[in-house]
Amino acid sequence: MNAQLSFEGVEVRLGRRVIVSGVTFELGEGEVMALCGPNGAGKSTIARAAAGLLPASAGSIRLRGSALRSVPPGDRARICAYVAQQPAAPPGFAVRELVALGRLPHLGLFGAESEKDRATVEQAMERAGVSSLGARPIGELSGGEQQRVSIARALAQEPRLLILDEPTSNLDLRFQASILGLVWRLSRDEGLAALVVIHDLSLAALFCDRLLLLAEGRVAGYGPPAEVLTAPLLVRTYGTPLRVLPHPERLSPVVVHSLAGHPQIANQGGEA
Ligand code: ADP
Ligand code: MG
Numbered sequence: 085m086n087a088q089l090s091f092e093g094v095e096v097r098l099g100r101r102v103i104v105s106g107v108t109f110e111l112g113e114g115e116v117m118a119l120c121g122p123n124g125a126g127k128s129t130i131a132r133a134a135a136g137l138l139p140a141s142a143g144s145i146r147l148r149g150s151a152l153r154s155v156p157p158g159d160r161a162r163i164c165a166y167v168a169q170q171p172a173a174p175p176g177f178a179v180r181e182l183v184a185l186g187r188l189p190h191l192g193l194f195g196a197e198s199e200k201d202r203a204t205v206e207q208a209m210e211r212a213g214v215s216s217l218g219a220r221p222i223g224e225l226s227g228g229e230q231q232r233v234s235i236a237r238a239l240a241q242e243p244r245l246l247i248l249d250e251p252t253s254n255l256d257l258r259f260q261a262s263i264l265g266l267v268w269r270l271s272r273d274e275g276l277a278a279l280v281v282i283h284d285l286s287l288a289a290l291f292c293d294r295l296l297l298l299a300e301g302r303v304a305g306y307g308p309p310a311e312v313l314t315a316p317l318l319v320r321t322y323g324t325p326l327r328v329l330p331h332p333e334r335l336s337p338v339v340v341h342s343l344a345g346h347p348q349i350a351n352q353g354g355e356a
Pocket of ligand 2 (some may be wrong): 127128
């Protein structure tokens with residue numbers, strides 16, 4: 085496996101607080117990894133550190149085998165694209181202009197867009213389902229549409245490593261499946277490595293090869309989704325009653341809430 089990104093014993097501090105520690109994983113070419121865990125567990129912190137936006141205070145982060153902090157920003161931008169949990173979008177920008185920003189790391193000396201740049205922007209917009217929005221000002225779009233525009237910008241960057249922080253949080257069911265299906269397909273067809281922060285464990289199990297479960301800044305589970313997503317571990321990690329069922333179509337866990345903590349609702353009937 086060709087590691088695009090590796091974390092070894094990584095600790096990240098913000099101010100004086102240790103936010104994550106002892107985080108170790110390897111993300112290879114052609115692989116999709118889900119990063120899951122409760123609110124405040126440190127998922128976004130890991131995503132930002134992986135994108136080179138936060139330094140590790142201990143341990144090492146490597147991008148294609150080189151210490152991440154030694155990779156020049158221009159090279160890094162040609163390898164890695166990152167979509168923040170709440171991407172800042174200049175409201176006056178038209179969708180197509182924003183997506184075209186993804187080409188910046190690839191433009192030549194004079195910054196002129198080539199035919200290939202334009203084609204890549206069009207393809208990225210189509211893949212993210214925003215082709216019909218090209219001329220619209222970004223500030224007028226719904227949260228889910230904005231989220232897909234940010235993903236299109238990242239795709240236009242033609243990264244080898246894609247880091248998405250909660251890409252599906254504002255998306256309807258169709259776009260949840262289409263965005264994650266797209267990431268999965270790019271991993272298989274083009275060898276893309278993807279790190280996806282996601283709350284929906286069942287969705288993660290369907291579309292990701294491996295899952296890292298984070299709890300209070302530490303790795304609580306790491307491996308194939310079916311191995312990590314067990315009821316005892318999830319109940320302990322999230323502190324709420326949950327059940328794990330088999331997916332009807334494949335060997336993939338589906339995580340649902342249990343009403344064990346809500347006896348009044350459970351007693352109202354409707355049980356199977
Ligand atoms: P997640 O994405 O898993 O919800 P984050 O990585 O955003 O969690 O945050 C992890 C923890 O770090 C949270 O407790 C949050 O309050 C804390 N945190 C985030 N930013 C800062 C900061 N700038 N200074 C101190 N603590 C922070
Ligand atoms: Mg977050």
